[in-house]
Amino acid sequence: MDIRIALAGNPNSGKTTLFNALTGSNQFVGNWPGVTVEKKEGKLKKHSDVIIMDLPGIYSLSPYTLEEVVARNYLINERPDAILNIIDGTNLERNLYLTTQLTELGIPVVVAVNMMDVVQKNGDKINIGELSRQLGCKVVEISALKGTGVMEAAEEAVRAAHETKTVPQHSFSGVVEHAIAHIEEAAVHTMPLEQQRWYAIKIFERDEKVLEQMKLAPSVLQHIEEDIKAAEVELDDDAESIITNERYLYIASIIKGCYRKKNVGKLSTSDKIDKVVTNRWLALPIFAVVMIIVYYVSVSTVGSWATDWANDGVFGDGWHLFGIGSSEYEEAAEEYTVPGAVVEAFEAAAEEAGVEPGEAETLTTTAYLYDDDGNVEEEIPVDFAAYEEAAAIEEPDPAEYGVWVPGIPVLVESGLEAINCADWLQGLILDGIIGGVGAVLGFVPQMLVLFIFLAFLESCGYMARIAFVMDRIFRRFGLSGKSFIPMLIGTGCGIPGVMASRTIENERDRRMTIMTTTFIPCGAKLPIIALIAGALFGGAWWVAPSAYFIGIAAIVISGIMLKKTKMFAGDPAPFVMELPAYHLPTVGNVLRSMWERAWSFIKKAGTVILLSAILLWFLQGFGVENGSFGMVEDLNNSILAVIGNGIAWIFSPLGWGNWQSAVATITGLIAKENVVGTFGVLFGGFDEVAENGWQIWANMRASFTPLAAYSFLIFNLLCAPCFAAIGAIKREMNNAKWTWFAIGYQCVFAYAIALVVYQLGMLFTGNGNVVGSIVAFAIVAFLLFMLFRPYKESNKLEQSVKISA
């Protein structure tokens, strides 16, 4: 049988560092079933029969927070062979509080006092022998960061697991012990001896989760209640507080005998840093600077280079190795603009006239050069001579400049062509599978950049200060101060934004953040905004800011509404948070954390993204053309178009019940910028349009009123995000029900808001529809009711946690 050792300790005690030092690369990272709490397991180095289970970082074994319930359910249901309890030597008092609870479980405990190097540097003294005697268990000095004493601690735990000796426990005051003795006799005497005390104490505390599990007879409960009441009257406090109080009194008595602090009241380096960083006046500017750096590097510069490289290079045509040859190519491409336009214009004119361009000696036409908004910059008259001259200039090929590395699709395509692969199979492999894999992996480089920042901010201690600084704003919407980072990153890309929610401790805040982050317009939604603004609003300045405003308003409204719903109101979220001492993290830990998060995205989100990409490829590429089913040339004949026709009526109340919009909305699920490309095909027959789609502006004006277009914009900004983001949501929620709830909520919310805007807009412009207006007012009334409904914070954890299947 394998030996199972549970690693338990406070957050910020160095538990993760110790776990990494003990298990090396031999780890399995996942989630506890059904909840968003991370679960890590690993094999102890050089001991293939010893499994280390890293429990969530906790301060206590109370029944109120998810992490604590997960940890204690594991400890009492799975009963590991030993507990390795890591405590922070620079913060003995509070860390030992958990130790007093762990030693009552009847499981052998070994205490590892971490950060001994810091303790010694400060000149403080911990008498390990005395501490061990007082606690009744083995105590080892370690420094997880430096790796000293780490293996000894683990081997001590293995030894303790073999000797099944239970640890002696401290005693509470007389009247409490009296009650506990009664409880042991009346309620738990049938349990194994070593487990009785923990259960008895919990019953004394009136711990709901334990009482639920024990199902004691009412007569027994009543008898017990008398004893508890007696203790409460005598000590003038409630039972739970009595126990907590006495634990700390006990710890104080231990500390007195074995801990000596040298510099009382002197400011440490960490204190000095904190004085500046969370200073009343400097905190916000410093926060802004840190956020700008995070955003600038992980979204604007390195992050977007990485994404472009992955999407357009590795999963596109190819890229210039280390950028060698890029600038030369760009210069050549720039020079080719005029000849390119001339050739294109002449060939188009020739085709219209029905002649071969090479023989159209008398044909003349005009070539136009456009700027980014589709305005004509230059008109060039073209005749046959000019055409021949321009056609003689070869279009520059990026592969001929510098060191060119072809992209994966290019390589695979040439391979498939060499073996004469069937068209549909080639399509499946290139557009379906490789496109899908690209959609998964394309975001990973940017994620890695962001995750380095997150890991650094978390382990250096600044992340807790972000929560401290931003708490006041965010808690009103049921979010954490730490939700700021996911939302900020979400303006670049929602996928790393959703993944960044992992830094939020409280599950409720985390779920709320995951659900609302994608409301912020991400980079891929900007082309949609530009298209609508350009086509219907003459490029009005206010369209883009209004999109951000709507995104932020959606977060605020959703936060306030959702925190009052049954799904969220069930969990208490006390904000009593430790602000850990600042310290410099190790490179190894930062990189490991970065990689773990990126890998879990690939693994857990990858399948969903890949499968949906393949499905959409099929719907887009197949249909009935010329009377038979098969691959179609024209999107108009695809299955997707049929579906679009079928569901278009759903969007009629929003003002855009045409099938093109329905189809574009669906293709937007692959990537939001696809909406523009799809419109390009459906409204003008263009295979490729500019990012803001100016070529089709005129055609769009014929199909949309400005109000309908704005409603279309709202719906597409707020509805379900792209598949990659849905995958990220699924990964972070770790629960099918919650994933569907999130997606469903986003779609319904988007629909409701778009409907209100369109119908009320129609009403105020004098074209109101009676039914539509009534529905719109009903939605507004419901939103207002939800917003102003009173709200009370829950006082107990409703969620049940199952540890074993």
Added chain:
Amino acid sequence: MKTLREAKIGDTATVVKLHGEGAVKRRIMDMGITKGVEIYVRKVAPLGDPVEVTVRGYELSIRKADAEMIEVK
């Protein structure tokens, strides 16, 4: 009755009693704010809430609404 909420920056207060019940009270106590312990009020967050205190040798952030549950002298 004076509560921790009313304590000023730089004050050191001693906890007399904890009011309230359930999750928040337990959490506050779990973090080491129990009867008789000394709390030093370090600073207030830039937006006016929460406050940062030192208790049992470490730093803790607590919302003013929750600090109201802590009776001090």
